[in-house]
Amino acid sequence: MSSKMLNIFLLLFIFGESYGVIYKLNETDYQRMPALFKFDNYEECLSKPEGIYCTTKFEIIKITPNPVYDMIVEFSKHTVKHYNHSKLFYGVCLSDNRNQTNISTWDLKQSVEARLNESFWSEHRLRTKITDISCSNEKEDYKLDIGDVIVGTACLILVLLNVVASFCDLYFGDENNKSPEWYHYFSIRCNWRRLMEPFDETNPRLRPLKCLNGLRSVLMCLVILIHTSVPVFVCNNNPRYLEQWFDNIYYHLLFNATFIMQIFIVISGFLLIYNQQISDESNEISWKILPKRTLERWLRLTPPYAVILALTATWFRHVGSGPFWPEVAGSEIRDCRRYWWQHLLYIHNYSNESDCTIQSWYIAADMQLFIFGLIIYLACRTPRSRKIVLPTFFFIGIAIVAAHTYLENLDGTVICTPEVIRNQIRIDPTFLKVYRRSHTNIPCYILGMGAGYLFYYWQKINLNLDKIKKYKMLCWMLGPLPVVLGSGIMVMASYFYMDAPRSSVMLRTMYAATAKPVFGLLFTVLICAMIMKLENVFRTIFEWDCWSIVARLSYCAYNIHVTIIRYTASLSTVPFQQSIMAMVQYYIFILVVSLLLSIPLWLLVEEPMNRVWKLYLRSSSKTTQVQEKIKLK
Numbered sequence: 001m002s003s004k005m006l007n008i009f010l011l012l013f014i015f016g017e018s019y020g021v022i023y024k025l026n027e028t029d030y031q032r033m034p035a036l037f038k039f040d041n042y043e044e045c046l047s048k049p050e051g052i053y054c055t056t057k058f059e060i061i062k063i064t065p066n067p068v069y070d071m072i073v074e075f076s077k078h079t080v081k082h083y084n085h086s087k088l089f090y091g092v093c094l095s096d097n098r099n100q101t102n103i104s105t106w107d108l109k110q111s112v113e114a115r116l117n118e119s120f121w122s123e124h125r126l127r128t129k130i131t132d133i134s135c136s137n138e139k140e141d142y143k144l145d146i147g148d149v150i151v152g153t154a155c156l157i158l159v160l161l162n163v164v165a166s167f168c169d170l171y172f173g174d175e176n177n178k179s180p181e182w183y184h185y186f187s188i189r190c191n192w193r194r195l196m197e198p199f200d201e202t203n204p205r206l207r208p209l210k211c212l213n214g215l216r217s218v219l220m221c222l223v224i225l226i227h228t229s230v231p232v233f234v235c236n237n238n239p240r241y242l243e244q245w246f247d248n249i250y251y252h253l254l255f256n257a258t259f260i261m262q263i264f265i266v267i268s269g270f271l272l273i274y275n276q277q278i279s280d281e282s283n284e285i286s287w288k289i290l291p292k293r294t295l296e297r298w299l300r301l302t303p304p305y306a307v308i309l310a311l312t313a314t315w316f317r318h319v320g321s322g323p324f325w326p327e328v329a330g331s332e333i334r335d336c337r338r339y340w341w342q343h344l345l346y347i348h349n350y351s352n353e354s355d356c357t358i359q360s361w362y363i364a365a366d367m368q369l370f371i372f373g374l375i376i377y378l379a380c381r382t383p384r385s386r387k388i389v390l391p392t393f394f395f396i397g398i399a400i401v402a403a404h405t406y407l408e409n410l411d412g413t414v415i416c417t418p419e420v421i422r423n424q425i426r427i428d429p430t431f432l433k434v435y436r437r438s439h440t441n442i443p444c445y446i447l448g449m450g451a452g453y454l455f456y457y458w459q460k461i462n463l464n465l466d467k468i469k470k471y472k473m474l475c476w477m478l479g480p481l482p483v484v485l486g487s488g489i490m491v492m493a494s495y496f497y498m499d500a501p502r503s504s505v506m507l508r509t510m511y512a513a514t515a516k517p518v519f520g521l522l523f524t525v526l527i528c529a530m531i532m533k534l535e536n537v538f539r540t541i542f543e544w545d546c547w548s549i550v551a552r553l554s555y556c557a558y559n560i561h562v563t564i565i566r567y568t569a570s571l572s573t574v575p576f577q578q579s580i581m582a583m584v585q586y587y588i589f590i591l592v593v594s595l596l597l598s599i600p601l602w603l604l605v606e607e608p609m610n611r612v613w614k615l616y617l618r619s620s621s622k623t624t625q626v627q628e629k630i631k632l633k
């Protein structure tokens, strides 16, 4: 058996070798490659009177036969674990510009390239070609433009409105006055009370859903955790150490954490159907609600998101500086300026290559799936039609993913290779074509919708679960088991990171088609078990009262955290620390700051706007009340 394994391994190895791929390098050989990241001292450079600091991305070029170059190419070919070591990222200080009498005509790119050519030639017998460069001498400053003025004024008006309303509330507010005045909507005091309000446990139908708040909050913290690891991959002191993470199976939980967005999708489908059925007990079901609900949802999701988008496109330019600023934020600012309208219409996940608020693909996909789910809800009003339509769409959804993966030769899941993370995921075809589209996320949404129908039905017939509750062991397992199995599915993706040639397209297609639906199914089971009170391990944790506050803030936190990560990353002038301790500290910092900054965003923007819209769309007051309690994210 073991000799067989060895044979297979050897075969793989030789096979791999025949393509000229180097999977492992020892330390000595690794050091022969030019450093991937190298930065001159930034402060020292700018303190010189003539100092100009340039960060540049460049490629190495060989002009004479060069074994190190060949080694670099072969080592970089193992893309799933290795950086592309022929794409370097350096910070160069140009201080000796005595010969440059006219700064405005000085070709910085030429000078930097000459510098690099010289040093690479003497050290490695290589030349360089700059692909991207940005220089600054701190003295320059962006001019305010019309966009800045408009956004600034709008924000100022919003803040003033809140301040004035708060004072009105303090002076004229009457606790006993039942009908709210205009200023109650914008009063910070009122909204603060609403933020701190505990979950309303008096409504017996909504009471079981309390645990979803906790689940959502925990998932939000995980999403932020994943995103905080991005800056480290952009630039660090020891890329070898990061490349070795990919050999560690536990880290694959981190690299494949892209799966957890599926749980959000399940919850979203669940809440849509459940809330809609409750609201339709008193209303007539009609197609008229389709545009109305869509508009309501648009109005609810848009204000905090629009604020972040507008600030990113305008004022964000002025706050940042530092050697990493162009790399971590430059493209985002540029794309937000160009594509903001696509973002406001929630169609940007269908256009390519926009780096603007990259996390917002989910908001767009969720919006589109919401419309899709609502159409199904309105079209299938009898249980029988649902039993046909839901499974049909579930399998169509799976087929779509499989077809995409097979025809476009994509990966089984988003493979977070060092290069992909370093480029903040935007270059990965699997991310662009499958992960962030809505029609490829249908299966999990359908699962959530199915659970919504079931739960409503179970509540209606008052399903008695005492029979199942007798099996204590089974009930106990219902919590940890889906989580463990779900993690297992995530870790299974580590197969695609093996030291071997890329796996066959059949295998990738099979994984792509099954992994997400099975993962979604496991968590649908967990969610059902929690709300049916079968499962008590996670439920007790998730029903903690504080989660309801975090859950209210989670939408704002989701919108804001990437901006904070980008901003704090740009404050650094040296490559980022890659030790686990430093990353944990950074994570906790980002988490706390995101939540703290979400509070003003929620108080000043999200909540007042929601209440104002609701006032205008009051006619279906019952639904809004329900949705107020369990806001869909």
Ligand SMILES: *[C@@H]1O[C@H](CO)[C@@H](O)[C@H](O)[C@H]1NC(C)=O
Binding pocket: 026, 027, 028, 029
């Ligand atoms: C590293 O590997 C190279 C060959 O690939 C070998 O010549 C060298 O001796 C090795 N160095 C160490 C320290 O093992």
Ligand SMILES: *[C@@H]1O[C@H](CO)[C@@H](O)[C@H](O)[C@H]1NC(C)=O
Binding pocket: 059, 076, 077, 078, 079, 084, 085, 086, 087
């Ligand atoms: C690495 O980058 C170089 C330069 O852009 C490119 O030519 C090469 O194809 C890349 N290697 C891999 C394996 O993608």
Ligand SMILES: *[C@@H]1O[C@H](CO)[C@@H](O)[C@H](O)[C@H]1NC(C)=O
Binding pocket: 096, 098, 099
């Ligand atoms: C400045 O120009 C002179 C003559 O063109 C050249 O010899 C010298 O090396 C240059 N100095 C620098 C720092 O480029």
Ligand SMILES: *[C@@H]1O[C@H](CO)[C@@H](O)[C@H](O)[C@H]1NC(C)=O
Binding pocket: 101, 102, 103, 104, 105
């Ligand atoms: C520098 O170059 C610009 C553009 O070519 C020109 O307008 C300006 O007069 C030059 N300044 C000096 C001091 O040569």
Ligand SMILES: *[C@@H]1O[C@H](CO)[C@@H](O)[C@H](O)[C@H]1NC(C)=O
Binding pocket: 061, 063, 110, 111, 113, 114, 117, 127, 128
């Ligand atoms: C650097 O070397 C490359 C390759 O030989 C060459 O094309 C380029 O012009 C050089 N750049 C400078 C500024 O000399």
Ligand SMILES: CC(=O)N[C@H]1CO[C@H](CO)[C@@H](O)[C@@H]1O
Binding pocket: 350, 351, 352, 353, 354
């Ligand atoms: C503006 C933009 O990025 N448009 C892109 C939308 O997506 C299509 C294909 O998916 C591209 O061809 C467009 O360039």
